[in-house]
Structures are given as C-alpha cells and as structure tokens.
Amino acid sequence: MSEQPLPPVTRVHLEAITGPLGIWQHATGEQPNEAHGVCTDDVSRAFGVDVLHARTLGWEAVRPTAVRSFAFLRSAYNMRTSRFRNFRSADGTWLDVAGSEDTQARALRALSLAATAGPENPLRHEAAALFRTALPVANRLRPPRAVAAAILGCDNLLRAGPDGRAERAFSDLASRLRPLFAAQTRGSEWPWPEPILTYENAILPHALLAVARRYEDPTLSRIALRVLDWLIAEQTTTLGTFSPIGNDGFWTRGGHRAQYDQQPIEATTLIEACIAAFEATGDAHYRNSAEMAFGWFLGKNDANLDVAVVASGGCHDGLAADEVNANQGAESTLMWQMAVEAVRELRAKAAAAVPA
Numbered sequence: 612m613s614e615q616p617l618p619p620v621t622r623v624h625l626e627a628i629t630g631p632l633g634i635w636q637h638a639t640g641e642q643p644n645e646a647h648g649v650c651t652d653d654v655s656r657a658f659g660v661d662v663l664h665a666r667t668l669g670w671e672a673v674r675p676t677a678v679r680s681f682a683f684l685r686s687a688y689n690m691r692t693s694r695f696r697n698f699r700s701a702d703g704t705w706l707d708v709a710g711s712e713d714t715q716a717r718a719l720r721a722l723s724l725a726a727t728a729g730p731e732n733p734l735r736h737e738a739a740a741l742f743r744t745a746l747p748v749a750n751r752l753r754p755p756r757a758v759a760a761a762i763l764g765c766d767n768l769l770r771a772g773p774d775g776r777a778e779r780a781f782s783d784l785a786s787r788l789r790p791l792f793a794a795q796t797r798g799s800e801w802p803w804p805e806p807i808l809t810y811e812n813a814i815l816p817h818a819l820l821a822v823a824r825r826y827e828d829p830t831l832s833r834i835a836l837r838v839l840d841w842l843i844a845e846q847t848t849t850l851g852t853f854s855p856i857g858n859d860g861f862w863t864r865g866g867h868r869a870q871y872d873q874q875p876i877e878a879t880t881l882i883e884a885c886i887a888a889f890e891a892t893g894d895a896h897y898r899n900s901a902e903m904a905f906g907w908f909l910g911k912n913d914a915n916l917d918v919a920v921v922a923s924g925g926c927h928d929g930l931a932a933d934e935v936n937a938n939q940g941a942e943s944t945l946m947w948q949m950a951v952e953a954v955r956e957l958r959a960k961a962a963a964a965v966p967a
Contacts, residue, residue, distance in 0.1 A: 614902055615909045617955055620667050624925030624944055625657070629676060632703060633657060633683045638940045641925065648700045651687045651714050653941035654680050655721035660945055662728050663952040670730040681725070681734060684718055685741060694748055715748045716760035723767035742768065749780045755804070756811050758787050759818035766821045785822040792819055792834050801864050802841050808862040811876050813842060817884035820891055832891065839888055843881070843900045853878060853907040858929065873930040875918060875946035878904045882950050886957050898961060905954045908947055919947045 628635050628643040633654040635643035658680035661673040687695045689709060695718045697710025719742060726739035742764070749761045765781040768774050791804040792815075804815060816839040823832035848854050855877035856862050857869030885901035888894070903911070908919040908926065916935050919926045926947035928936035 613906070613911075614958075615906050615911070617958065618921045618951060620664050620951070621922065621924035622664070622668075624920065624923040624939060625660070625676075625948065627923075627925075628939070628941060628944065629657070629679075630701070631679075632699060632701075633680055634941045634945075636941055638938050640937050641923075641939055644940075645701045648698060648706070649683070650699070651684065651695050651697045651710055652717050653945065654683045654687075655717040656942070656945040656949070658684065658721045659724050660948045660952070662725050662730075663949070665730045666952075667955075674731070677725075677729075677734065681738060681741075684722065685737075687718065688741065688745055693745070695745065712752050712754045712757035713760070715745070716752060716757040716764065719745060719749065720760050720764035720767070723764040727767050727771040739768075743776055746776055746780055749784055752784070753787070755788070755791055756814055758784050759814045762788065762818040762821055763814070766825065769825070781822075781825065785826070788815075788818060788822060789831065791815075792831075792838065802838050803864075804838070806864045808856045808868075810858065810861075810874065811880050812856065813839065813877075813881040813884035816842065817880070817887050820884070820887050824891060836888060836892070839884055839897075843885070846877075846881070847900075847903065848913070851903065852911045852913070853881070853904045854913050855881070855907070870913065871929075871931045872936070873907075873912070875908070875926055875929075875943045875950075878907045879946040879950045879953070882953050886953055889957070890960075898957065901954065901957055905950055908950060918943075924948060 624641065627641065628638055630643065630645065633649045634657045635645055636650045636653055637644040637647040658677060661677035661680065664673050689696050692709045694709035695714055696705045696707050697714045698706040700706055722738045722742040726735055726742055729735040729738060752758050752761055762781060762784045765777045765784065768777045769781060816835045819831060819835035823835055846853055846855050855873045858872040858874050860869035862868040881904045882901045885897040889897035910917045912930060914930055914933055916930065918930055918935055920939065925939040926943040928938045928940050928943045
C-alpha cells in the first residue's frame with residue numbers, strides 16, 4: 612500500500628468561495644461565481660466539513676461558518692411543504708419551493724452529523740431538532756442515492772443512542788434499499804443494482820453495509836461487500852490507480868464506459884464506503900482501496916495530474932484526458948476536504964489497532 616502525504620487542514624479556498632449566506636455553488640477558476648448563488652446541497656456538505664474540521668482546528672476556528680450554514684439550512688426548510696428548498700440567489704431570494712430528493716437526504720445527513728459530532732451543545736440540540744422536524748420527508752424518498760444518504764443520516768443519529776423516530780425511518784428506508792440489491796445480484800456478472808452507473812455510486816453499498824450492521828444480517832453484508840468489491844475492481848487500473856466512471860456519459864450495462872469527465876465526488880464516496888467496509892471486516896483490501904481513491908486527488912490518476920490544490924485546500928471540478936477543469940467550485944472543494952478528514956480518521960484508527 613502506497614500512502615500519499617496527508618496535508619494539514621487548509622481552509623483558504625473554502626473561505627474565498629464563502630459569502631454572507633454560505634458557500635457559493637460555482638467558481639470561475641479560483642474566484643466565486645456569485646451569479647449562480649448558493650444551494651442547500653453544498654451548504655449541507657460545508658456544514659459537515661466544519662464539524663469535521665473542528666476536531667483538528669477547534670470549534671472557534673469554524674464556528675462562524677458552521678453557524679451560518681445552520682442558519683441557511685433552517686431557512687431552507689419550508690414549513691408549508693415540509694421539504695428543504697435548494698437554490699438561493701445572491702440576494703437571499705429562494706428560487707424554488709422544494710429541492711430534489713437528493714437535497715432532502717443531504718440536508719438530513721449533515722444535520723445528523725452536527726447533532727452527534729458537533730462540538731457545541733446548543734448547535735447539537737438545534738441540529739437534532741431540525742433533523743427530527745424534517746425527518747418525515749424520508750418517508751417520501753425513492754431515488755436510491757437519496758434513500759442511501761438518508762439511511763446514513765439516520766445511522767449517524769442511532770450510533771449516538773436510541774431514537775424511536777430515526778429507527779422507524781431507518782427501517783422504512785432499508786425496506787426500499789434491500790429489494791433493489793436482492794433483485795440484481797443473484798449470479799449476475801453485473802451485480803450493480805441499477806442498469807447504469809452514474810454519480811456518487813459507492814454510497815449505495817455503503818448504506819447497505821449500514822443496514823447489514825444494524826440488523827446483524829450477514830447475508831446482506833456479503834451482498835454489500837460483493838457489490839463494493841466489483842465497483843472497486845471496475846475502477847482500478849492495471850497500474851493500481853483509481854479511474855472512476857466518467858461523468859461524460861456514465862456507464863450503461865452492455866454499453867461503453869465513459870472514462871472522463873472524472874468527478875471528485877466519486878473518489879470521496881468510494882473512500883467513505885471503503886472505510887465502512889474496513890471497519891466491518893478489518894480487511895486491509897478496503898483500507899488500501901480507500902488510499903487508492905485518495906491518491907486520485909494527488910496525481911495518482913489516468914492523467915497523472917493533481918486534482919486537489921493542497922496549498923489552498925481547493926479542488927478542481929473534474930479530470931479530463933490531459934487536463935483538469937480549471938474551476939474550483941463548492942462540491943469539488945468540499946469532496947477534497949471530506950476525503951482528507953476521512954483518511955485522517957482511517958489512518959488514526961488503523962494506527963491505534965496496531966499492537967505496540
């Protein structure tokens with residue numbers, strides 16, 4: 612296993628692309644593009660990154676942006692529709708009535724992290740209250756990635772202690788995820804639970820692992836690991852580097868797999884799934900695979916180019932055959948920041964497990 616150097620927490624670019632409402636959705640080069648406003652999807656991720664950074668930097672270093680992000684999420688929740696809105700213009704005007712199912716699930720997941728890992732009691736309590744207020748939206752989620760993200764959000768809360776509403780939502784969501792896998796994996800050379808691989812793929816086996824662990828279901832765990840193993844293998848080159856499914860066409864069963872435009876979200880999602888698999892099994896294969904995906908950010912990829920900008924903490928928006936996307940928007944930058952913190956925690960746990 613070849614480990615890439617783990618950089619210190621660097622928030623220069625995060626601060627550069629954060630405005631009075633929250634993190635700007637897009638950037639032109641290194642500069643925020645305020646014309647596209649702010650969205651709940653990215654603010655949710657930024658809120659989670661602040662909670663993670665507080666572990667290293669201390670709460671006061673991230674408190675202003677965390678409080679701002681929470682205020683955004685509280686405003687995003689539309690009491691009339693019982694859903695989170697997503698898009699907001701630079702002047703603060705909401706541009707939609709309700710965001711997508713993915714938006715709902717991402718907001719729930721971020722709130723659950725703050726509710727359980729937030730370093731300040733008032734914020735934890737307020738995040739937990741908003742999570743519980745918004746939790747009924749989970750009953751209406753149907754797209755697999757939204758279901759998976761909501762499962763991981765409920766799981767965050769349940770790891771911290773019993774919660775009847777979160778348990779019922781978890782059970783309901785799990786009942787939608789299980790059949791998706793069971794119907795697609797029996798003896799198939801295409802074990803993926805959909806006819807196409809698109810974006811944020813590894814969140815599906817990650818969520819299934821969470822279901823298997825909570826219900827102590829070894830059969831479900833084997834299915835999740837089999838699908839994850841297949842996803843890892845299909846995205847590993849002969850040189851042992853990570854080559855995620857490209858955004859420029861994705862990969863339909865029986866069709867041509869898109870190699871580019873590779874996205875940071877694929878690397879981070881795989882890292883998180885592999886860490887969950889490593890925790891479940893202790894198998895070094897999953898730790899190594901997480902490190903492989905982390906290396907993608909740092910030049911261990913098809914183009915041998917750095918996707919992350921280590922000095923500023925920013926990240927390019929994608930990887931093409933011979934260049935990186937010059938823009939450093941919110942999603943990509945937050946994916947890099949999340950990847951660093953996930954690998955930091957993975958290495959700390961692995962080191963603690965080694966006998967003295």
